[in-house]
Amino acid sequence: MHPSLIDILGAGWGGMLLRGAGMTVFISLCGISLGMAIGVAGATLKTRGNILVRGSVAVYTLIVRSVPELLIIYLLFFGTVGLASGAADWLEWDDLTSTVFPVLVGILAIALISGSYSVEVFRGAFKAIDPGQIEAARAVGMNRSQCLRRITLPQLFWYALPGANNVWQAALKDTALISLVGLVELMRAAVLGAAATRAPLLLYALAGALYFIIGACSQALFALAERRLGPGMRRAER
Amino acid sequence: MIPLIEQALPVLVQGFWVTLRIGLFAILFGSLLGLGAALMRLSSHRSVSWLAFAYSTVFRGTPLLIQLFLLYYGIGTLEAVRHHAALWWLFSDGARCAVLAIALNSGAYMSEAIRGGLQSVPDGQLDAARAFGMSRFQAFRRVHFPLAIRQAFPAYSNELVLAIKGTSLASTIAVMELTGFARRLMSQSFLIVETFVVAGLLYLAINITLLGCAWLVEHLLLRTHAADGSGVKEAF
Numbered sequence: 001m002h003p004s005l006i007d008i009l010g011a012g013w014g015g016m017l018l019r020g021a022g023m024t025v026f027i028s029l030c031g032i033s034l035g036m037a038i039g040v041a042g043a044t045l046k047t048r049g050n051i052l053v054r055g056s057v058a059v060y061t062l063i064v065r066s067v068p069e070l071l072i073i074y075l076l077f078f079g080t081v082g083l084a085s086g087a088a089d090w091l092e093w094d095d096l097t098s099t100v101f102p103v104l105v106g107i108l109a110i111a112l113i114s115g116s117y118s119v120e121v122f123r124g125a126f127k128a129i130d131p132g133q134i135e136a137a138r139a140v141g142m143n144r145s146q147c148l149r150r151i152t153l154p155q156l157f158w159y160a161l162p163g164a165n166n167v168w169q170a171a172l173k174d175t176a177l178i179s180l181v182g183l184v185e186l187m188r189a190a191v192l193g194a195a196a197t198r199a200p201l202l203l204y205a206l207a208g209a210l211y212f213i214i215g216a217c218s219q220a221l222f223a224l225a226e227r228r229l230g231p232g233m234r235r236a237e238r
Numbered sequence: 239m240i241p242l243i244e245q246a247l248p249v250l251v252q253g254f255w256v257t258l259r260i261g262l263f264a265i266l267f268g269s270l271l272g273l274g275a276a277l278m279r280l281s282s283h284r285s286v287s288w289l290a291f292a293y294s295t296v297f298r299g300t301p302l303l304i305q306l307f308l309l310y311y312g313i314g315t316l317e318a319v320r321h322h323a324a325l326w327w328l329f330s331d332g333a334r335c336a337v338l339a340i341a342l343n344s345g346a347y348m349s350e351a352i353r354g355g356l357q358s359v360p361d362g363q364l365d366a367a368r369a370f371g372m373s374r375f376q377a378f379r380r381v382h383f384p385l386a387i388r389q390a391f392p393a394y395s396n397e398l399v400l401a402i403k404g405t406s407l408a409s410t411i412a413v414m415e416l417t418g419f420a421r422r423l424m425s426q427s428f429l430i431v432e433t434f435v436v437a438g439l440l441y442l443a444i445n446i447t448l449l450g451c452a453w454l455v456e457h458l459l460l461r462t463h464a465a466d467g468s469g470v471k472e473a474f
Contacts, residue, residue: 066399066445067438068406071417075434078424176301180410187303194311201312208300208308215299 013193020189021210028172031110039118064116073109077181102183114171121163128159165222253416254440261402267341272348297346306339310411336408344401355390395452399445
């Protein structure tokens, strides 16, 4: 009566889940790249800006962090779905709202959410860089952009690495929520598979295992990055 | 503004109470699970500590939505569960299932916070308590736990906010709570931003109240007077 694991994989759901996992990784990578940009910008504004600028960064992080991720995704989706169907009519591109639009909403949502957490990560990283180094670099005649490129950014990346790992792991899991506005990623593939095969336990367990594997592999990559970058940074610290 | 106040507000406030109820039950059970798992992690029995490690790793490594669907649509539809009265009571109802899923999820995160606190207490303190003639339970209740909870509390209170945010997923298994009603209002009306603002403020109110309570507990009940040692006396 119940289909076995082999039946499900044979019916093509294994491939469907893997394609979904590919979409999950794609959305996470795009979202977190934008989120990191928001984080660096937010951290810069929060340390250098006037009280109004600092206040607005603080309000952004407070709101995005204390409101459920799902509510933010619904705001982005329902707030722009009218615009998207208008654009679909204008471009005569019928499946715009079902294909490209959820991807954009997903990337934007992950960017906003991970951005709010990475502001603090990068603020800590900025603080960890000794201001004396910047003064020294300016004193030897580097201009501001050289100083940023040669002194600040390389170290910023290193100091932000552990925090960025946490933000990435959270972003990866948050992508599952975008399935609720129609994006076919890993979670949505599992829901479709569960409905078609009537084996929800197996499909959701498989999808859960895939999320776990993606998370564990990226954890290993972060550990590798810390080890590879570590010795050089420690030598420089001495 | 007027249609918002007339139509949206009563609906959202109704959802607010559902959210609050699910969230508080989940926090209660999650904290108990977290404490239990943290104690298991420190057990000298390999299998016991491995079990707690596996629990916290699996539940922290997968999305809450998967866990919720796995419990509600996966385990909840098994024949064995349908014919078992107590299990069926738990799994047949979306709200109870949501409480279970969020408690399991946030218990895994809380166990890491509490374990950090328990491990921060120096062995010498525990040896001293034992040498003093306290039983293992007495030493835990009077020395280990009071010292550990002070260390663990800031990380633990972060998990409270995550648990409240987690309740929003209950709407995906047909439990109408704050996010569920907000979604319905957003899809049926043009009051999208307004709905978000009101629902967001309600979540903000819950989270700020919870963090305020946590702050009070941390500063009033768990206060330490390192200088005169009266904090140590309080712990007894």
